[in-house]
Amino acid sequence: MNEKIRVLVAKPGLDGHDRGAKIVARALRDAGMEVVYTGLHQTADMIVETAIQEDVNVIGLSLLSGAHMTLFKDVTSLLKKKGLNDVLVIGGGIIPDEDVSNLKKAGVSGVFGPGTHCDDIVKFIRKNVKK
């Protein structure tokens, strides 16, 4: 047996820049994970279908715009609807403190703001991933 943690890194929403997402994707690869990277402008539907087909353990969503609340929630509720209860959802971006607790309630387990070190994300995934 040689299991690997598989992660989907996706960038929902309309803002067109994914430097942060790419840096995180590379860091996760360097930590030994298989990272499926889908690029910009992903809808909740695309993200969830991709997560199913790629059988990922983790979905990492990167967001810059203020639309994060609805987009994150769209993804987590669609995951629930499809019965994907064992997928860990984490998010990164410029997210105001007051939104963080709401996101966690909505099923986003980890929220990582701008100054986050990649190692912290790696550690968080390793600790919380459901096998």
Added chain:
Amino acid sequence: MNDIAAKVLEGDPRSIARLITHAENTSPLAASQMKKIHPYTGKAYVIGITGVMGSGKSTLIYEMTKEYRRQGLKVGIIAIDPTSPFSGGALLGDRIRMTELATDNGVFIRSMGTRGMLGGLASAVYDVVEILDASGKDIVLVETVGVGQAEVDVIKIADTTLVVLVPGLGDSIQTIKAGIMEIADIYVVNKADRSGVEQAVAELESLIDIACNDKDRKTPVLTTIAKQKKGILELVKEIENHKNYLKKTNRFQAKRRKRYEAELVEIIRKRLMNFIFDESTFKGKVESLIDQISKKEVDPYSAADEILGKILK
């Protein structure tokens, strides 16, 4: 859990995905389920796409898939990227060119890391082709890693192999060097919107004339502009021509036989290696033999004799 195979046969995406993961992890469940689905395989036509990184393989696959969907066919896509030999991780980025296919339930895309395999494929790719085939896909497209090493293993799995090139000085020379001249059933010169297309095609044609391949079929050279959806229909037709040619000349069965041979060899190789290097069997013995070799107390051939002797007794 035991009805994974049954669900795969129904085309259930989550079960397909799960079984692929089990196959990649060489879990015991994978073996038992693969046995169940094998009788239902053999219908999907497998197309391999190889060529260096950036030549447009993923974009071509996206456009070809849209054409196959227009024809009402179901499509499976296997996109392979290199696993880092240092970390064991992989960045799987081929989906970037295919995002619109994600929500089409007639398409199933799986990205794979090579996980230590050379030759442009992933070790579990044979399983994944069988799984997609059994799940009812009519066409399975396999994109090799594209790092420019000899990615010739794709012919073991593909019914038709496309070699994708781009216009540019000396590209066809590189092709010969990389040893991929022999593997092409169809050449695709993509990015034909760039200069140097005529030259690239002429160069290829002359190389094909020199190479003494099947006398009854000359390897066709097509030009495409994948990004502008140009040449796709012609490419799909040429693949159909090749399929008919294989069937007419009885080469189709021979190709499939070669695939099963490669698959069998791969299963045995994996099982043997796991057996030898597993903690519960010989790992300790292997480690101590490596130490002895390092100290020149034993030579590598005698060490190999000793390990194999234990298995073959």
